[in-house]
Amino acid sequence: MHILVLGAAGMVGRKLCDRLLRDGRLGQAEISRLTMHDVVAPKKPEKAAILVETVEGDFAVAGAAETLIAGRPDVIFHLAAIVSGEAELDFDKGYRINLDGTRMLLDAIRKVGDGYRPRFVFTSSIAVFGAPFPEAIGDEFFNTPLLSYGTQKAIDELLLADYSRRGFIDGIGIRLPTICIRPGLPNKAASGFFSNILREPLAGKEAILPAPETVRHWHATPRSAVGFLVHAGTMDLVAVGPRRNLTMPGLSATVGEQIAALKRVAGEKVAARIKHEPDPFIMSIVDGWPRNFEARRARALGFTTAEKSFDDIIRIHIEDELNGAFVN
Amino acid sequence: MHILVLGAAGMVGRKLCDRLLRDGRLGQAEISRLTMHDVVAPKKPEKAAILVETVEGDFAVAGAAETLIAGRPDVIFHLAAIVSGEAELDFDKGYRINLDGTRMLLDAIRKVGDGYRPRFVFTSSIAVFGAPFPEAIGDEFFNTPLLSYGTQKAIDELLLADYSRRGFIDGIGIRLPTICIRPGLPNKAASGFFSNILREPLAGKEAILPAPETVRHWHATPRSAVGFLVHAGTMDLVAVGPRRNLTMPGLSATVGEQIAALKRVAGEKVAARIKHEPDPFIMSIVDGWPRNFEARRARALGFTTAEKSFDDIIRIHIEDELNGAFVN
Numbered sequence: 255m256h257i258l259v260l261g262a263a264g265m266v267g268r269k270l271c272d273r274l275l276r277d278g279r280l281g282q283a284e285i286s287r288l289t290m291h292d293v294v295a296p297k298k299p300e301k302a303a304i305l306v307e308t309v310e311g312d313f314a315v316a317g318a319a320e321t322l323i324a325g326r327p328d329v330i331f332h333l334a335a336i337v338s339g340e341a342e343l344d345f346d347k348g349y350r351i352n353l354d355g356t357r358m359l360l361d362a363i364r365k366v367g368d369g370y371r372p373r374f375v376f377t378s379s380i381a382v383f384g385a386p387f388p389e390a391i392g393d394e395f396f397n398t399p400l401l402s403y404g405t406q407k408a409i410d411e412l413l414l415a416d417y418s419r420r421g422f423i424d425g426i427g428i429r430l431p432t433i434c435i436r437p438g439l440p441n442k443a444a445s446g447f448f449s450n451i452l453r454e455p456l457a458g459k460e461a462i463l464p465a466p467e468t469v470r471h472w473h474a475t476p477r478s479a480v481g482f483l484v485h486a487g488t489m490d491l492v493a494v495g496p497r498r499n500l501t502m503p504g505l506s507a508t509v510g511e512q513i514a515a516l517k518r519v520a521g522e523k524v525a526a527r528i529k530h531e532p533d534p535f536i537m538s539i540v541d542g543w544p545r546n547f548e549a550r551r552a553r554a555l556g557f558t559t560a561e562k563s564f565d566d567i568i569r570i571h572i573e574d575e576l577n578g579a580f581v582n
Numbered sequence: 583m584h585i586l587v588l589g590a591a592g593m594v595g596r597k598l599c600d601r602l603l604r605d606g607r608l609g610q611a612e613i614s615r616l617t618m619h620d621v622v623a624p625k626k627p628e629k630a631a632i633l634v635e636t637v638e639g640d641f642a643v644a645g646a647a648e649t650l651i652a653g654r655p656d657v658i659f660h661l662a663a664i665v666s667g668e669a670e671l672d673f674d675k676g677y678r679i680n681l682d683g684t685r686m687l688l689d690a691i692r693k694v695g696d697g698y699r700p701r702f703v704f705t706s707s708i709a710v711f712g713a714p715f716p717e718a719i720g721d722e723f724f725n726t727p728l729l730s731y732g733t734q735k736a737i738d739e740l741l742l743a744d745y746s747r748r749g750f751i752d753g754i755g756i757r758l759p760t761i762c763i764r765p766g767l768p769n770k771a772a773s774g775f776f777s778n779i780l781r782e783p784l785a786g787k788e789a790i791l792p793a794p795e796t797v798r799h800w801h802a803t804p805r806s807a808v809g810f811l812v813h814a815g816t817m818d819l820v821a822v823g824p825r826r827n828l829t830m831p832g833l834s835a836t837v838g839e840q841i842a843a844l845k846r847v848a849g850e851k852v853a854a855r856i857k858h859e860p861d862p863f864i865m866s867i868v869d870g871w872p873r874n875f876e877a878r879r880a881r882a883l884g885f886t887t888a889e890k891s892f893d894d895i896i897r898i899h900i901e902d903e904l905n906g907a908f909v910n
Contacts, residue, residue, distance in 0.1 A: 345748065384824065384825075394723060394724050395722060395724060396722050396723060396724045396725065397724065397725065397740070398743065398824065398825050399740070399743075399744070400747065400824060402744055402748070405740050405741070405743070405744040408740050409737045409740050409741075412725070412727070412733050412736050412737050412740075413733070413737070415726065415727075415733070416727070416730055416733040419728065420673065420730070496712065496726065496728060497712075497726050
């Protein structure tokens with residue numbers, strides 16, 4: 255089996271590739287080849303037992319999608335995107351990458367035309383929803399994004415469903431919760447602070463909290479996100495039917511509950527490293543975001559999270575990213 | 583006020599232009615100029631009191647949108663589309679006109695960049711919804727189209743909302759019910775038979791009914807459709823907020839109820855001109871279509887229909903299209 259990962263240098267993309275190489279298989283199928291693509295060169299994994307190629311480039315320029323598809327990958331994980339804050343600040347770039355790039359990929363597959371029909375796993379986002387919301391958003395709630403990023407993801411979802419229905423791809427779109435705790439350096443996502451306020455204090459650093467503690471949001475660990483992707487890459491999509499885009503399970507928590515969990519798991523001293531500095535731009539974006547979901551359909555289709563509580567989310571970060579130890 | 587109508591040679595487009603020329607104004611504003619555009623030359627109205635231009639061409643080719651926008655129309659009615667049956671049979675054409683063409687228009691407006699922000703009225707469709715449905719579809723039900731046409735319209739709706747939010751246009755999308763009774767010759771829309779079975783018998787001709795009498799669908803007269811467009815072109819959009827796409831009011835009726843109304847209004851002899859000839863292709867499309875809507879939000883925002891019953895729908899056709907007389 256040949257697997258192509260777009261956005262392989264990103265945080266979730268790297269973790270997905272690590273998992274695929276560690277498992278050596280995706281579901282029942284042995285992996286023979288892994289192509290890792292990103293706009294910056296993905297770091298080549300050491301001592302891989304299979305053929306691993308890294309490809310650097312912009313997938314949204316003419317001919318790029320065709321080149322990526324030339325190796326006829328059996329499964330494509332499409333995680334490449336301009337994140338929410340950047341897509342809001344750079345209108346053209348957001349639409350070019352998040353909409354046109356995805357469509358170019360889908361069209362490159364469609365135009366092969368010899369019956370080629372890869373599994374196409376697309377990472378969508380809960381940003382396809384826009385306030386006002388019900389207390390918990392159900393699986394049939396409409397998409398009224400309040401950001402260009404969410405608009406682009408919602409459009410991609412529609413394309414994915416239509417291209418699947420037409421038989422060009424075997425597609426599934428998964429709306430990831432906000433990933434928490436996101437390791438590494440902050441990126442341009444407006445949701446960055448949900449992770450910053452936990453990751454930085456655990457590393458002995460101060461963190462800025464730009465929003466009030468009452469803000470409620472929807473979270474899942476990187477470990478869960480990789481689990482969702484692997485399940486999406488292997489599950490039987492006949493059971494999914496024509497409604498190919500699913501809200502993934504997650505944990506709903508307020509910022510206050512996040513901080514309380516941090517205190518329980520790591521202590522008061524660590525939590526005291528969080529500084530409150532309200533930021534109107536971040537708040538204006540976050541205000542339109544969802545707080546809680548039902549995600550019944552995804553659960554019924556076998557998507558499960560690795561964590562049961564916010565304490566688990568923090569423990570998983572300490573285990574997976576900090577070798578079991580944080581800075582007290 | 584300068585008004586641009588795209589799709590001005592189409593049935594609803596022609597009727598809208600007739601109404602605008604007859605009224606001489608849109609809301610409070612006097613109309614000084616009307617540009618009628620279509621892929622086939624719109625028929626130039628006789629004895630118009632204002633400047634009327636007709637423009638023939640494909641609006642989805644490079645530069646066409648810029649040319650159309652060059653006259654800085656204050657209000658744009660965008661009714662141009664490849665209809666459902668054709669967009670399903672010709673994938674490329676459907677996406678090129680229904681998605682790319684609309685986006686080119688929106689981008690041409692966006693790129694003016696001097697504060698130009700026209701009212702942009704977009705005719706969407708109930709084909710943005712896909713079965714299974716609740717008994718009556720509410721205003722917050724999700725879009726899972728089962729046709730490429732509906733996919734394209736749903737994408738256009740998302741673009742319209744985002745471009746409005748960004749301040750490039752003052753946009754509103756209105757999801758028209760199936761227009762009944764559609765005058766003139768049948769077009770390639772799969773929904774054509776809902777009108778054919780009434781219009782043809784009233785003209786003394788036989789009509790083919792390709793679906794069972796139990797099929798329920800959602801209808802409005804051409805007169806109501808024009809009324810919706812005029813209201814959308816004049817209403818205060820601040821009250822609409824960021825959710826810029828609305829399901830229009832209509833009448834829910836089964837084919838059997840349509841035929842019963844025809845019998846009441848025109849008699850048994852007229853209704854006997856309907857011949858039952860089931861067509862699996864038409865049925866496979868119609869099976870995925872909505873049957874009934876709540877349309878509460880549109881009604882609350884002042885959208886009203888001209889008809890109260892299916893008998894009214896037939897009477898309005900006889901009045902508006904047949905000079906009051908049908909063939910007995």
